[in-house]
Amino acid sequence: MSSLLKITDLHVSVADTPILKGVNMEIRQGEIHALMGPNGSGKSTLAYALAGHPNYEITGGTIEIDGVNITELEADERARLGMFLAFQYPVVIPGVKVADFIRHAISNIRNPDRKEGEGLVGMREFRKEIKARMEELGMDVEFARRYLNDGFSGGEKKRMEILQMAMLQPKFAILDETDSGLDSDAVRVVSEGLAKLSGPEMGVLIITHHERLLEYNPPKYTHVMLGGRIVETGDASLAHDLHANGYAKIRERHPEAAADNAQAEAASV
Amino acid sequence: MSTDAPEKADVGVGDYQFGFHDSTDNYEFKSRKGLDREIVGQISEMKNEPGWMRDFRLRSLEIFESRPMPNWGGDMADLNFDDIFYYMKAAKGQERSWDDVPEDIRKTYDRLGIPEAEKKYLAGVKAQYESEVVYGSLQEDLAKQGVLFTDTDSALRDHPEIFREHFAKIIPPEDNKFAALNSAVWSGGSFIYVPPGVNIDFPLQAYFRINSQNMGQFERTLIIVDEGASAHYVEGCTAPTYSSDSLHSAVVEIVVKRGGRFRYTTIQNWSSNVYNLVTKRAMAYGDSLMEWVDGNLGSKLTMKYPAIYLMEPGARGETLSIAFASKGQHQDAGAKMVHCAPHTSSRIVSKSISKDGGRGSYRGLVKVEDGAHHCKSNVVCDALILDPQSKSDTYPYIEVEEQDVAIEHEASVSKIAEEQLFYLMSRGLTEAEASAMIVTGFIEPLVKELPMEYAVEMNRLIELQMEGSVG
Ligand SMILES: Nc1ncnc2c1ncn2[C@@H]1O[C@H](COP(=O)(O)OP(=O)(O)OP(=O)(O)O)[C@@H](O)[C@H]1O
Ligand SMILES: [Mg+2]
Numbered sequence: 043m044s045s046l047l048k049i050t051d052l053h054v055s056v057a058d059t060p061i062l063k064g065v066n067m068e069i070r071q072g073e074i075h076a077l078m079g080p081n082g083s084g085k086s087t088l089a090y091a092l093a094g095h096p097n098y099e100i101t102g103g104t105i106e107i108d109g110v111n112i113t114e115l116e117a118d119e120r121a122r123l124g125m126f127l128a129f130q131y132p133v134v135i136p137g138v139k140v141a142d143f144i145r146h147a148i149s150n151i152r153n154p155d156r157k158e159g160e161g162l163v164g165m166r167e168f169r170k171e172i173k174a175r176m177e178e179l180g181m182d183v184e185f186a187r188r189y190l191n192d193g194f195s196g197g198e199k200k201r202m203e204i205l206q207m208a209m210l211q212p213k214f215a216i217l218d219e220t221d222s223g224l225d226s227d228a229v230r231v232v233s234e235g236l237a238k239l240s241g242p243e244m245g246v247l248i249i250t251h252h253e254r255l256l257e258y259n260p261p262k263y264t265h266v267m268l269g270g271r272i273v274e275t276g277d278a279s280l281a282h283d284l285h286a287n288g289y290a291k292i293r294e295r296h297p298e299a300a301a302d303n304a305q306a307e308a309a310s311v
Numbered sequence: 312m313s314t315d316a317p318e319k320a321d322v323g324v325g326d327y328q329f330g331f332h333d334s335t336d337n338y339e340f341k342s343r344k345g346l347d348r349e350i351v352g353q354i355s356e357m358k359n360e361p362g363w364m365r366d367f368r369l370r371s372l373e374i375f376e377s378r379p380m381p382n383w384g385g386d387m388a389d390l391n392f393d394d395i396f397y398y399m400k401a402a403k404g405q406e407r408s409w410d411d412v413p414e415d416i417r418k419t420y421d422r423l424g425i426p427e428a429e430k431k432y433l434a435g436v437k438a439q440y441e442s443e444v445v446y447g448s449l450q451e452d453l454a455k456q457g458v459l460f461t462d463t464d465s466a467l468r469d470h471p472e473i474f475r476e477h478f479a480k481i482i483p484p485e486d487n488k489f490a491a492l493n494s495a496v497w498s499g500g501s502f503i504y505v506p507p508g509v510n511i512d513f514p515l516q517a518y519f520r521i522n523s524q525n526m527g528q529f530e531r532t533l534i535i536v537d538e539g540a541s542a543h544y545v546e547g548c549t550a551p552t553y554s555s556d557s558l559h560s561a562v563v564e565i566v567v568k569r570g571g572r573f574r575y576t577t578i579q580n581w582s583s584n585v586y587n588l589v590t591k592r593a594m595a596y597g598d599s600l601m602e603w604v605d606g607n608l609g610s611k612l613t614m615k616y617p618a619i620y621l622m623e624p625g626a627r628g629e630t631l632s633i634a635f636a637s638k639g640q641h642q643d644a645g646a647k648m649v650h651c652a653p654h655t656s657s658r659i660v661s662k663s664i665s666k667d668g669g670r671g672s673y674r675g676l677v678k679v680e681d682g683a684h685h686c687k688s689n690v691v692c693d694a695l696i697l698d699p700q701s702k703s704d705t706y707p708y709i710e711v712e713e714q715d716v717a718i719e720h721e722a723s724v725s726k727i728a729e730e731q732l733f734y735l736m737s738r739g740l741t742e743a744e745a746s747a748m749i750v751t752g753f754i755e756p757l758v759k760e761l762p763m764e765y766a767v768e769m770n771r772l773i774e775l776q777m778e779g780s781v782g
Contacts, residue, residue: 093737097729121739133734137752143735146748150739189752206738 044071045108045124047092047214047245053102054084054091061087061306063270064103069245071213074259076281077249079267080289082307085249086130088267089218093127094120107213121147122154124213128203128220130249135190140202143190144172144209151210175208178238180231196223204235215240216247221255233258253285266292269302327609328775329423330552330582333415335401335523338441342398344525348372351495354398358464358498361471371484371494378488384674385612385641390586395527395558397496399441405462406446416440423549425518432764434513435460439530440520442498453511459504460515463531466502473504477533481564481592481620490590493529493562500530500561505540505571514543514576514762521550521557521585532563534573536599541572545765549609552582556611559585565593567601569623574602576765580772581609583639591617592647598625604760605632607642608772616674618647621655621686628657631757633769635776636669636701645675645706648688650716656687662754666697666776674706677718684715694724695753697746747777 047069054062061084069075077085091098092105094117105113107123115123135143149162156162176183179201191199200220207215217236221229229252237258240246248255256278264280265272268289273296274280284292293300335341340357342350351372355365380387406412409426420426420438429436435449437460444462453460459470466474484494501517521528536542550557559581567573573593581587587610595601603617619628634642642665648657663671673692694703705722727749735745751758751770758766 093733095733095737116742117733117736118739118741118745121737125737127737129734133728133730135731135735135749135752137755138748143738143748146744147735147738147740150741150744189755210738 044242045213045245046070048106049092049103050106051103052088052091052100052105054087055099055101056087056097060101061270062091063302065270065272067265067272069214069247071245072242073263074240074246074248074261076256076261076264076278077247077267078251078264078281078284080303080307083267083303084270084306085267086218087270089127089130089216089247089249092216093117093125118150121210121212122151126207126210126212126215128200128207128215128217130218130222132191132199132203134192136192138190139186140188140190141168141172141186144206147206148209172205172209175205179205179208179235181205197225197228200224201228201232204232204239208235208239212244214245214247216249217255218249219251220248221250221252226254229254253282256281268292268296269299269306271299273299327552327582329549329580331422332522332551333419335399337413337415338399338401339403340398340400342396344396345393346372346395346397346496350397354496354498357398357400360467364467367479367484368495371491374484375488375491375495378491380488384614384643387586387612390556390558394555395525396523397527397529398498399523399526400443401441401522402443402445405444405465407448409446412446416445419520419522420446420518423518423520423547425516428516428764432513432762433516434511435515437462437501437517438520439499439517439528441522441526442528444499453509456509457506458509458511459502461502463500463502463533464498466533470502470504473535474502474533477535477564477566479564481566481594482562482590487590489560489588490562493531493560493590496527496529497531497562498529500532501534501544502532503534503542503544505536505542507537508539509537510540511542514545517544517546519546519548519559521559521581524553525555525557526550527558527560530561532561534563534565534575536565536567536571536573538568539570540568543574543576543762545576545578547578547580549580550582550585553584555584557585559587559589559610561589561591563589563591565601567593567595567599569597570599571596572600574604575617576604576606576761578606578765578769578772579609579613583609583611583637585610587613587615589613589615591615592620593618593628594620594622595626595628597623600627600629602628603630603632603646604757605630605644606769607632607634607644608776609640610642611639612641612643614643616645616647616676618649619657620649620651621657623652624654626652626655628655630659630661631760632659632661633754633757634661634663634671635773636663636665636671637776638667638669641670641672643672643674645673647676648678650677650679650683650686650688653682653684653686655683658688659690659692660757661692662757663692663694663703664697664750664753665694665701665703668700670702670704672704672706673722676708676710679711679713679716679718681712684713686713686716688716688718690720692722693753695727695750696724697727697750743777747774750777
């Protein structure tokens with residue numbers, strides 16, 4: 043049976059300001075969903091709330107994986123249940139080597155009951171595995187020895203996110219603008235990489251303002267977020283239409299959400 | 312470890328694992344508490360010292376008594392000099408075989424892993440227990456090359472000329488109140504002489520252990536690295552956890568002659584009832600390199616600013632300092648670089664971490680004397696604060712009496728970024744693992760300078776400090 047990520051009437055506040063106002067979505071393992079919407083509409087907020095960021099307070103609704111409510115779980119517990127977020131802005135961790143970090147992370151994910159200091163994935167098999175994944179993503183193997191995201195270019199950081207996804211093999215992956223800030227070759231590599239990695243074992247939510255990533259990874263559903271709500275859901279052609287024509291029609295059809303969004307955008311300037 | 316877990320003392324000591332202690336019933340000698348001329352005389356007599364040393368001690372006592380307590384640094388209001396034992400001798404003498412060390416004491420060092428480390432990677436060992444060194448070794452080939460590695464009392468007896476030439480020359484008792492105190496009651500410590508051109512590849516290790524309650528440990532270390540010679544000395548320190556305070560006040564004097572290289576590494580892990588007030592100073596001559604690697608993890612209050620005087624052109628000085636201030640701890644640590652000659656260079660890298668209400672202070676001085684042109688100095692200090700209860704401050708002092716110099720100073724303070732924690736946790740690391748990883752990464756630039764065994768030890772101690780603190 044394929045797993046199901048179910049988001050029901052999700053309300054999220056940041057610093058006591060309500061941002062998400064009742065989001066519903068169902069993602070099955072093996073499905074690709076696109077999430078689009080203008081700046082400030084709440085896409086990243088949804089991504090953070092799903093991954094369990096402590097500053098994104100869930101004030102109503104539920105997130106479930108296969109019927110298990112994960113709304114109260116910490117980020118690491120969610121990760122061990124198969125949740126993964128590729129960050130829009132990956133974080134720099136000085137002094138922590140990529141390889142050490144990923145080895146630790148996959149050990150926790152693959153062996154959730156392991157005790158601290160025990161049961162790390164074997165060094166040799168780990169090296170082999172990470173080397174293979176890095177080659178697939180066109181990354182220099184040297185990166186494994188560097189400090190996590192420290193001094194990485196924007197594009198290198200995004201590739202590092204995909205490398206982590208490849209190694210962690212999550213059930214549900216949220217990609218928050220993984221295609222922005224990449225040159226066109228890099229977009230291709232990342233898009234092809236994702237196409238290879240996704241498949242029947244992974245449900246994917248792609249947050250994007252561009253078309254290329256979706257060309258390689260055609261979504262079964264496209265959701266449009268506006269003012270903290272999903273205002274429309276369609277198929278791949280909806281994504282295509284939005285790329286071609288922008289959000290004007292959507293705003294017209296959903297004036298209330300559009301007003302909320304305008305307010306949020308004004309507030310965030 | 313789990314089979315032989317040390318019993319924890321009944322005060323809140325968190326995860327400090329060296330808090331166990333031995334019985335003091337079979338000690339050879341204990342002074343009464345408190346400090347006066349009689350006690351000082353008694354120490355000198357016990358040691359059968361020459362008259363000049365006795366006079367030196369008594370003069371130092373007067374200096375100690377005449378000096379006010381420092382009104383800067385840490386809070387010493389609770390430090391009661393009358394409530395301390397200034398001299399304790401636990402064993403008859405210094406042994407060359409662990410088998411001859413009294414069993415209690417030997418077991419303590421076993422627990423601390425010293426004999427095992429000695430077998431694997433050390434060139435020589437000194438183990439000081441309370442006031443006296445109870446065990447000493449040095450690899451035979453080094454002894455044959457003329458290397459001296461003894462306790463300081465033996466050096467006074469067996470090598471009086473070189474001893475007297477250097478003793479208290481770099482840090483005279485007038486230097487500060489605690490240097491005067493040490494000069495009055497000093498006992499034990501290491502004496503090292505490395506002859507010209509001799510390179511010692513493996514570290515010489517000293518291990519300082521306080522065992523009794525209200526103990527004062529005052530070791531005195533004197534190291535002379537002759538021309539073109541090189542060595543690495545490492546000291547570790549632990550003590551039992553008691554509810555009353557102990558005092559550790561060492562003086563360390565070092566001379567690195569022309570073209571010599573010397574590194575002094577400290578991994579200080581006193582229990583959190585120890586005042587650690589230490590004066591350390593090195594003189595580096597032409598084209599030599601002196602390095603302090605100073606890890607401060609334990610103690611209640613540490614005040615320690617290892618100094619390097621760059622005496623001749625080409626001398627280089629480096630201090631790498633890590634301080635970890637946890638609950639109830641204040642680490643007031645730093646470095647001092649004094650450029651006395653032109654074309655000298657210095658570097659200070661300081662990293663402090665504070666958590667659970669701990670306080671980490673960086674206090675440093677870079678001084679360029681008149682005429683010391685073309686000097687370079689680079690100071691970087693970073694502080695990491697793990698929670699809102701904890702504190703960090705920086706007191707950088709720069710005194711320059713010369714135009715043509717290049718001095719750089721950078722300081723940064725970061726809160727453990729929530730974003731960093733979340734990022735790591737979103738990859739499946741627990742909060743404790745994520746914090747430990749961030750802290751380990753923070754000090755990595757320093758830890759990678761340590762020999763492998765000590766790097767592993769340092770990371771392990773940091774992880775212990777981090778455990779149980781979060782979540
Ligand atoms: N940590 C925060 N603190 C304050 N406001 C926040 C925070 N995070 C999000 N917001 C606000 O929530 C709203 C939605 O932001 P969000 O980042 O989710 O938008 P987005 O759809 O991802 O936009 P973009 O396309 O620009 O990435 C914005 O008004 C933003 O300012
Ligand atoms: Mg966003």
